[in-house]
Amino acid sequence: MSSPLELPGDERELSPYTGYTRVHWEAAADSLLRAAWRWATPGSALLDLPGRPSRSGVRSDGLEGYARTFLAAGFRIAGAGGKDPFGWLERYAAGLDAGTRTPGRGDAESWPLILDHSVQGQPMVESASVALGLRLTRPWLWDRLDAAVQDRAEEWLRGALRHTPAPNNWYLFPFTVAGFLQSVGRGDAQTARARERALELLDSWYLGEGWYSDGDGRAFDHYNGWALHLYPVLDAHLGGDTELSERYGARLRAHLESFGLFFGGDGAPLHFGRSLTYRFATGAAVALGAVTGHTPLAPGASRRIVSGALKYFLDRGATGRDGLLSLGWHGPHEATLQPYSGPSSPYWASKAFVSLLAPTDDPLWTAPEERAPSEGPDRVIALSGPGLLVHSTRADGIVRLHNHGTDHVRPHEGEAGIADDPLYDRAAYSTRSGPTSAVNVPDNHLAVEVAGVQSARRRILPLGAGQGDGWGWAASSHRPVFPEGAPMVPGLRVTSVTVVRGRYELRVHRVSGAPDGARLRQTGWATGPDEAVASALHPLHGWDTADEIRAPQGTAFTRWALVPRLTADDAGGTGVYAALATLTAEDEPLPLAEAVAQVTATADGFEARWAQDGARTRIAFEPLAVELLP
Numbered sequence: 001m002s003s004p005l006e007l008p009g010d011e012r013e014l015s016p017y018t019g020y021t022r023v024h025w026e027a028a029a030d031s032l033l034r035a036a037w038r039w040a041t042p043g044s045a046l047l048d049l050p051g052r053p054s055r056s057g058v059r060s061d062g063l064e065g066y067a068r069t070f071l072a073a074g075f076r077i078a079g080a081g082g083k084d085p086f087g088w089l090e091r092y093a094a095g096l097d098a099g100t101r102t103p104g105r106g107d108a109e110s111w112p113l114i115l116d117h118s119v120q121g122q123p124m125v126e127s128a129s130v131a132l133g134l135r136l137t138r139p140w141l142w143d144r145l146d147a148a149v150q151d152r153a154e155e156w157l158r159g160a161l162r163h164t165p166a167p168n169n170w171y172l173f174p175f176t177v178a179g180f181l182q183s184v185g186r187g188d189a190q191t192a193r194a195r196e197r198a199l200e201l202l203d204s205w206y207l208g209e210g211w212y213s214d215g216d217g218r219a220f221d222h223y224n225g226w227a228l229h230l231y232p233v234l235d236a237h238l239g240g241d242t243e244l245s246e247r248y249g250a251r252l253r254a255h256l257e258s259f260g261l262f263f264g265g266d267g268a269p270l271h272f273g274r275s276l277t278y279r280f281a282t283g284a285a286v287a288l289g290a291v292t293g294h295t296p297l298a299p300g301a302s303r304r305i306v307s308g309a310l311k312y313f314l315d316r317g318a319t320g321r322d323g324l325l326s327l328g329w330h331g332p333h334e335a336t337l338q339p340y341s342g343p344s345s346p347y348w349a350s351k352a353f354v355s356l357l358a359p360t361d362d363p364l365w366t367a368p369e370e371r372a373p374s375e376g377p378d379r380v381i382a383l384s385g386p387g388l389l390v391h392s393t394r395a396d397g398i399v400r401l402h403n404h405g406t407d408h409v410r411p412h413e414g415e416a417g418i419a420d421d422p423l424y425d426r427a428a429y430s431t432r433s434g435p436t437s438a439v440n441v442p443d444n445h446l447a448v449e450v451a452g453v454q455s456a457r458r459r460i461l462p463l464g465a466g467q468g469d470g471w472g473w474a475a476s477s478h479r480p481v482f483p484e485g486a487p488m489v490p491g492l493r494v495t496s497v498t499v500v501r502g503r504y505e506l507r508v509h510r511v512s513g514a515p516d517g518a519r520l521r522q523t524g525w526a527t528g529p530d531e532a533v534a535s536a537l538h539p540l541h542g543w544d545t546a547d548e549i550r551a552p553q554g555t556a557f558t559r560w561a562l563v564p565r566l567t568a569d570d571a572g573g574t575g576v577y578a579a580l581a582t583l584t585a586e587d588e589p590l591p592l593a594e595a596v597a598q599v600t601a602t603a604d605g606f607e608a609r610w611a612q613d614g615a616r617t618r619i620a621f622e623p624l625a626v627e628l629l630p
Contacts, residue, residue, distance in 0.1 A: 004323050005031035005314060018180025020307035021540055022356070022365040028310065029076040029353050033088060034325030036069045037348065043098030044091045045109040047344060049324060054342030056122035059238025061342035063111050066095050067126035068347035074136035079356030082140045089141045092133065093339045096145070100152040114330045117166040122340065125202060127160040128173035128231070129350075135238055142184060154186055161194045167410075168215030169223050172231040179235045200230065207385035208427070210255025218460065219424075220386035220406040221273025224352050225285030229255055231479035234354065237292050249294035256289050257296050258381045260305065261373045261390055264431030265397020268307030269428055271392075271556060272401060272429035276336050276410070278328050278348040278628040279318055279526060289357035290364045292404070299363035300370035317347075326585055329556035335422070335437040336556050372619045374399050374431075378443050380472035387462030389474035391500045398533070402498040402505070404476035405462040414486035415458040415479065425457045427496070428505070428525070432533050434556035436526045436563065441549040443563050445528035446496065446509055448571070449519040450489060455480030463495070463624050471617075472500045473626040489515055497626060499617050501610065504595055505581040506540075510621050511542035512574040520568040525583040526551055533585045537564035538592035540608065541601045542577035544569045575599045576615040576621075578608070 005025045010019025039049050047065025056062055060229035073088040074465070084090075099111035114123045134142050134153070142150065158181075175198035178191035205212045205228070205604040212228040213219055229252045236244035248524035260624065262270045262282075283306035289295030290302040297305070325346035326332045358364040373379060374392040381390045387405015392398065408424040409415065422435035428436065428444040436443045447454035458481045465474035475497040481487055491513030499506040524537035539546060543566040551561040566579055578599060580592045597611040605620045616629045 004319055005322055007031070007314075015303070015307065017304050017369045017371065018307040018311050020303075022313055022360060025310070025353065025356055026076060026080070028314070029072045029356070030086060030327065031323060032319075032347075032350075033069055033073055033076075033086070035319070036065060036344075037091065039065070040091070040095070042241045043107055043109040044095035045111060046095075049343035051327060051343030054122070055339045056120070056342065059112050060120075060122045060126075061344055063099070063123060063126050064342060065344035065347065065526045066092075067129035068344055068350055070133035071129050072347070072350035072353050073352070074133035075353035077140065078136040079359070081443045084140065086593065089137055090376075092137075093141050093145060094132075096153055097149050100149070103156050105279060114156070114163055114465065116164045118164075119167060119171060121170075124160045124163065124165060124170065125175050126447070127157055128176040129176055131157055131177040132234075135180040135183055138184065140367070154181060155179065158190070161190050166215075168219070169227040169483060171201050172227060174198065176231050176235065177237065183239060188473075206251065209383050209385045210251055210253070210257060210259070211383060211386045211610060213386075217410045218406055218408060219408045220388065221424075222269070222278070222282050223273070224255060224274070225259060226278065226281045226348065229285050230288055230351060230354070233288055233292060233294065233609070243289075245292065245294075249292060251260045252285065252289055252292075256286060257283060258383055258390065260297050260301070261379055261381055261392055261399060262401075263372055263374060264392075264399045265372065265375045266431070267312030268431040269309055270399060270401050270429055270431055271329070271434045272403070272408075273423055274338055275341075275345075275348070275623035276423070276556070277341055277346045278327060278351075279313045279346065280306075280309040280495065281349045281351045284351040284354055287352060291354060291357045296560075298370055299367040301372060303364055303367070304372050306352060307369075310352060330358070333556050335553065341584045347608050352358055378470065378502055380467050380470065382465035382467040382472040382474055384462070384465040387460070387474060387476060389464060389465055389472055389498055389500060391472065393501075393503045393584070393586075395503075396533075398430055398503075398583060398585060399430050400428060400500075400505070400583060401430045402474055402500070403460070404474040404496070404498065406462055407458060407460040409459045415481045418458055418481075420456055420483070427457075427507070430525070432557065432585065433525050433527060433535070433583060436551040436555060436561060437553040440498070440551035440553050441523065441563050441565070443523050443551070443561075445521075445523050446494060447521040448489075448492065448494070448511065448514060449521060450482065450515060451485060452516075453482050454521060455482050457481075466626065468628055471499065471628050472496060472604065473499045475624055475626065489513070495621055495624075497619050497624075498628060499619070503582050503584045503586070503589070506578065506608060506617060508576065508578045508619055510574070510576050511571060514572050514574070516572040518571045520571040520577060522565040522566040522577065522579055523549070524581045526555050526561040526563045527583070528554065528561050531558055534589070535562075535581050536592050537566060538579055538580045539566050540578040540596060540599050541606070542568055542575055543579065574603055576603065576606050578606055604629070614630055
């Protein structure tokens with residue numbers, strides 16, 4: 001599917017992988033802005049894009065349209081040294097004037113007030129984009145405003161400093177607002193405290209290896225790149241703060257050591273976590289690393305990743321015929337969304353245009369594209385902090401993530417009564433498949449079935465992760481939770497270990513304390529009948545039957561899906577259950593039944609001998625140990 005955006009032809013000499021150059025990025029920004037501005041109010045304060053409203057309401061959604069497109073315009077114009085051939089800044093200046101005259105009113109232009117996140121929180125999110133847009137374009141917009149407009153804008157923005165953010169990345173919104181106010185000589189004790197508080201929390205959420213949790217608890221997702229790294233590092237870059245840049249830039253560099261592998265050979269980012277309708281914003285951290293120099297990636301590899309993500313979505317229907325970014329993944333997709341998603345939400349994708357802050361003669365734009373990490377030799381990265389295991393295969397460019405540490409369960413929440421969240425509680429995600437919806441059979445899931453009710457996986461306790469030459473592992477435990485009837489079974493516990501070698505995924509579970517008559521269900525990857533990717537799940541130990549289950553609502557990648565499933569009919573007491581899974585686009589892959597030559601299982605351990613080289617994977621549960629023996 002070709003993109004309806006007005007882009008120049010491919011340039012394959014400089015960009016042999018994507019055909020995209022800086023000119024393509026500028027054209028994409030201009031096209032997205034033109035399409036969105038067709039829906040502006042007469043005074044330019046709100047962009048009321050068509051579509052289902054968010055839970056925050058139409059007026060907040062209109063502010064969101066103004067603020068998020070302002071980000072794209074800000075990066076576009078700042079990167080061009082103030083050149084504004086389409087007159088975007090005149091429109092944003094007029095909107096700022098109109099929106100801040102009588103905030104909170106119900107007229108055609110007034111912006112909503114910024115209040116506590118629990119009352120009317122979304123405007124606080126958008127205040128950061130407004131502030132960042134103003135900071136990026138200060139010489140050509142802010143400095144030319146009347147003093148009265150500047151004062152009104154400051155008063156509206158200070159609402160973010162006076163009210164309580166959500167207990168996560170939201171603290172970086174007042175941080176960003178305060179940074180702008182300080183940069184234009186309007187700082188005070190209030191702005192200083194907002195920045196201090198945000199960085200205190202950010203430091204407390206850092207778990208090492210370049211990964212933050214999004215708030216207290218264990219929430220690891222794409223917010224690491226497009227929020228938790230982006231705001232402090234960009235703030236330091238714009239303000240020339242060497243100390244802040246070194247401190248948080250080092251973490252960004254560490255993050256990109258692993259995150260560079262989160263993009264498949266086709267350009268797709270890993271499909272996991274919330275807010276995936278932001279699409280190519282997933283490349284923002286990679287772009288920012290290249291702009292600031294805080295990156296382990298070569299300039300050509302960085303451009304390959306960010307341009308690959310942009311092209312991936314534009315080529316697959318991210319914009320409709322009207323040029324507007326839709327709510328979804330490729331195109332519209334309801335299960336990808338959250339209640340806070342509104343018609344303008346996808347325009348957080350504007351963060352990817354931070355790449356345009358690199359000037360035309362920067363190596364990000366002049367170096368020839370290089371292959372992405374997923375296009376090189378097969379790789380495995382084990383991240384013990386977030387409890388993630390990532391592996392890629394060169395033959396098909398697929399990247400897979402095995403989840404032994406992110407659950408998005410907030411610290412004050414109990415495990416029972418929390419709704420199923422397919423974007424966090426599945427055991428694996430990839431760049432070529434998405435989770436099934438909450439109303440269909442869950443993919444990549446181990447369920448204990450008691451009295452006909454299947455368990456869910458809520459709070460995850462990571463037990464470790466490691467890697468060796470060509471292989472890696474991660475492990476976790478959880479207490480199965482039941483959505484109906486008794487919420488838990490006393491003493492019931494599941495310990496799970498994933499071991500990867502190439503495209504093979506050895507999935508081993510030790511289930512203890514299961515009641516008499518319990519059954520186990522293990523599912524694999526969900527794929528569509530017309531996709532050029534295959535899913536397989538082969539029993540190694542403990543399973544009785546194998547079949548396939550339909551998922552009629554499909555995934556973000558296919559309208560309709562099949563999910564392989566294994567069943568153990570009598571799983572009472574304590575037992576070990578093992579299977580081999582794969583998701584592959586290889587031509588004529590070796591059947592899974594031929595990949596493992598021999599298995600041995602006890603109540604406390606498991607061993608598999610690989611057919612190809614005779615190596616043995618040995619797992620002990622008490623204490624936990626995983627090793628690969630020759």
